[in-house]
Amino acid sequence: AKEDGLEAWLRYAPLPAEHVKHHPRFSQIVALSEANSSPVYTAGKEIQSGLSKILRQKVDVTNTLPEAAQIPASAIVVGTVDTFPSAAPAIEKIKEGVSSLKEDGFWLGARKDGNNGPAHVLIIGQNERGALYGAFEFLMLLAKDEPCPETYTSSPSAPIRWVNQWDNLDGTIERGYAGPSVFFKDGAVLDDLTRVAQYARLMASVRLNGIIVNNVNSHCNLLSPTNLKGLGRIADAMRPWGVRIGVALYFDTPIELGGLSTSDPLDANVVAFWNDITTQLYEDVPDMLGYLIKANSEGQPGPLTYGRTLADGANLFARALKPHGDGIVMYRAFVYNHHLDESNWKNDRANAAVEFFDGLDDVFEDNVLVQIKYGPIDFQIREPPSPLLAHLRRTQVIIEFQVAQEYLGQQSHLVYLPPLWRTILDFDLRIDGQQTLVRDVVSGERFNWKRSGYAAVVNVGNDSTWLGSHLAMSNLYAYGCYCWDPTSDERDVIQDWTRLTLSHHPTVIDTVTQLSMESWPTYENYSGNLGIQTLCDIVKTCHYGPSPAAMDGNGWGQWTRADAYAIGMDRTTATGTGYSGQYPSEVAKIFENPETTPDELLLWFHHVPYTRRLKSGKTVIQHFYDAHYDGAQDAQTFPVRWEALRGLIDDQRFKHTLFRLTYQAGHALVWRDSICNFYLAKCGIPDEHHRVGSY
Numbered sequence: 001a002k003e004d005g006l007e008a009w010l011r012y013a014p015l016p017a018e019h020v021k022h023h024p025r026f027s028q029i030v031a032l033s034e035a036n037s038s039p040v041y042t043a044g045k046e047i048q049s050g051l052s053k054i055l056r057q058k059v060d061v062t063n064t065l066p067e068a069a070q071i072p073a074s075a076i077v078v079g080t081v082d083t084f085p086s087a088a089p090a091i092e093k094i095k096e097g098v099s100s101l102k103e104d105g106f107w108l109g110a111r112k113d114g115n116n117g118p119a120h121v122l123i124i125g126q127n128e129r130g131a132l133y134g135a136f137e138f139l140m141l142l143a144k145d146e147p148c149p150e151t152y153t154s155s156p157s158a159p160i161r162w163v164n165q166w167d168n169l170d171g172t173i174e175r176g177y178a179g180p181s182v183f184f185k186d187g188a189v190l191d192d193l194t195r196v197a198q199y200a201r202l203m204a205s206v207r208l209n210g211i212i213v214n215n216v217n218s219h220c221n222l223l224s225p226t227n228l229k230g231l232g233r234i235a236d237a238m239r240p241w242g243v244r245i246g247v248a249l250y251f252d253t254p255i256e257l258g259g260l261s262t263s264d265p266l267d268a269n270v271v272a273f274w275n276d277i278t279t280q281l282y283e284d285v286p287d288m289l290g291y292l293i294k295a296n297s298e299g300q301p302g303p304l305t306y307g308r309t310l311a312d313g314a315n316l317f318a319r320a321l322k323p324h325g326d327g328i329v330m331y332r333a334f335v336y337n338h339h340l341d342e343s344n345w346k347n348d349r350a351n352a353a354v355e356f357f358d359g360l361d362d363v364f365e366d367n368v369l370v371q372i373k374y375g376p377i378d379f380q381i382r383e384p385p386s387p388l389l390a391h392l393r394r395t396q397v398i399i400e401f402q403v404a405q406e407y408l409g410q411q412s413h414l415v416y417l418p419p420l421w422r423t424i425l426d427f428d429l430r431i432d433g434q435q436t437l438v439r440d441v442v443s444g445e446r447f448n449w450k451r452s453g454y455a456a457v458v459n460v461g462n463d464s465t466w467l468g469s470h471l472a473m474s475n476l477y478a479y480g481c482y483c484w485d486p487t488s489d490e491r492d493v494i495q496d497w498t499r500l501t502l503s504h505h506p507t508v509i510d511t512v513t514q515l516s517m518e519s520w521p522t523y524e525n526y527s528g529n530l531g532i533q534t535l536c537d538i539v540k541t542c543h544y545g546p547s548p549a550a551m552d553g554n555g556w557g558q559w560t561r562a563d564a565y566a567i568g569m570d571r572t573t574a575t576g577t578g579y580s581g582q583y584p585s586e587v588a589k590i591f592e593n594p595e596t597t598p599d600e601l602l603l604w605f606h607h608v609p610y611t612r613r614l615k616s617g618k619t620v621i622q623h624f625y626d627a628h629y630d631g632a633q634d635a636q637t638f639p640v641r642w643e644a645l646r647g648l649i650d651d652q653r654f655k656h657t658l659f660r661l662t663y664q665a666g667h668a669l670v671w672r673d674s675i676c677n678f679y680l681a682k683c684g685i686p687d688e689h690h691r692v693g694s695y
């Protein structure tokens with residue numbers, strides 16, 4: 001088989017013959033759906049294709065059960081709670097399991113007919129999407145050579161499990177590291193959307209159900225009549241996989257496209273303009289998710305430009321969507337001034353989201369959701385969770401992650417992200433003195449929300465690996481798993497991914513698991529430590545490679561405030577920017593005091609001398625030196641350990657990955673030396689082990 005990466009974890013590699021015989025021989029697939037565009041129909045086809053590859057069984061698909069609603073012997077039947085004939089005796093017995101399903105959930109079970117008779121498999125979705133997810137679950141179990149359980153019920157933690165693509169209409173992708181867009185080219189939607197459907201298939205297999213297809217820094221060119229038709233085609237390509245689409249909008253579209261003199265959200269003509277555009281969009285995309293809005297951020301116009309509140313801006317779009325269905329506004333909390341004055345020690349970009357959104361909790365329309373990046377700055381290697389997550393109670397939220405490793409090595413470095421996500425999702429915000437894990441806020445459980453959940457900037461491109469690196473795809477796979485169940489175990493997830501993607505061989509599974517589990521701490525070690533942020537080059541805007549000097553002396557507010565004696569941002573309420581006070585009091589108290597602040601966030605919250613002792617007993621500067629040497633050394637082992645896979649996986653993916661890991665090992669040395677020498681030059685304190693600056 002061609003191992004170019006396009007199939008990712010859905011390769012359905014054939015099981016060895018001696019294993020195939022442990023699985024039933026299936027007689028037929030019944031997909032209870034008439035419409036070819038239905039995810040249930042897709043599920044039938046997918047099962048057919050999976051069986052032919054994994055078990056080498058050729059099985060026909062039909063769309064109805066024979067008379068008397070009997071389940072034929074050895075059949076696989078997939079449908080929804082509504083289409084499954086409730087008269088079927090098999091269904092009677094499992095009614096309870098099925099009735100507890102949440103939206104998009106599924107019931108899956110293998111039953112014996114009689115004592116030891118042929119098995120049949122039932123897959124019952126709470127809706128059509130759920131049926132498709134159940135089908136994928138069934139196939140992935142087979143691909144992992146695991147038995148189908150007798151009864152298995154699964155429901156998502158949150159209804160919103162979406163992807164954001166930052167694709168531009170000209171085919172480029174902002175922070176995309178894997179070639180041009182699979183959606184757009186030369187200002188228009190591509191004619192051939194094969195890759196879009198393949199992407200939707202991958203998304204559906206990990207139960208992601210929505211996507212924003214264009215860049216948050218968008219322009220109005222998406223809204224031309226031809227492109228609206230194109231959006232309709234994108235939606236058509238993704239719909240059979242249960243994936244709905246939405247779009248990012250540019251706030252000043254009324255001026256630039258509509259020829260109006262203003263984009264003031266309270267202006268009647270502006271309101272009419274957006275109502276009209278929305279009506280047009282729904283003609284082409286009748287099940288549109290809604291709008292993603294980046295406004296008053298990084299130079300983008302927004303309601304504040306017109307003297308209005310952020311809520312006025314969000315509600316403008318929310319009201320335009322309302323008459324058409326369940327569309328929502330994803331209003332990004334990433335609102336900040338990027339011309340901050342560093343000479344003022346009270347200034348702090350991290351404060352911005354809470355400052356801008358406080359007081360608005362009660363005034364948003366109910367279909368406005370605030371989309372909040374996991375940390376208050378910008379997808380850094382280590383951040384505390386955004387305190388805004390503790391401020392909104394009536395306004396539902398979406399948490400934003402980033403699979404595109406913008407500051408994390410851009411898929412040229414292996415960084416398996418779930419351990420980082422876990423530090424956010426498991427964080428206890430202690431709202432009102434009660435346990436409040438971020439994941440329970442996001443699921444809607446804490447404040448009884450109906451619609452909330454997850455978005456991740458993914459940025460797949462036209463490259464046959466999708467993300468530019470085979471191993472980076474484990475982050476997309478894991479992202480889906482975490483949206484569904486944020487308590488997923490990161491080891492289990494990477495092991496499953498490896499089995500599905502690469503091989504069942506224990507050496508392959510162990511090596512990939514170990515490298516992945518070590519990758520985030522390793523990258524943190526050789527990039528930015530103790531909460532100082534990633535230290536990438538932010539001035540050249542590439543956000544790649546070491547450039548600690550770039551962090552300060554500009555208006556972006558990602559400051560480290562490093563001088564000859566001390567380093568870190570004083571974010572205390574006592575003497576600093578007051579940021580720590582944005583957390584609920586129990587958390588604020590911990591971060592207010594350098595003694596109780598965990599080492600890994602020390603420099604995030606405190607401006608301390610390089611000679612300050614950490615809980616480990618090391619000084620801050622010695623920790624920098626040691627961590628960089630340790631991290632760089634660990635990275636040297638990655639390509640060497642990967643060598644163990646030679647001959648155990650196909651050559652193409654083996655070599656592609658070896659190349660990346662070898663590059664990473666080299667770049668880790670560049671990181672180590674740049675960062676260590678920079679801080680040695682700053683503070684003049686030598687490395688106790690005489691490594692830094694000694695050549």
Ligand code: GCU
Nearest residue numbers: 174175216217294334378543
């Ligand atoms: C980062 C990123 C930008 C992006 C922005 C956003 O700053 O570098 O490219 O536009 O985040 O999330 O809006």
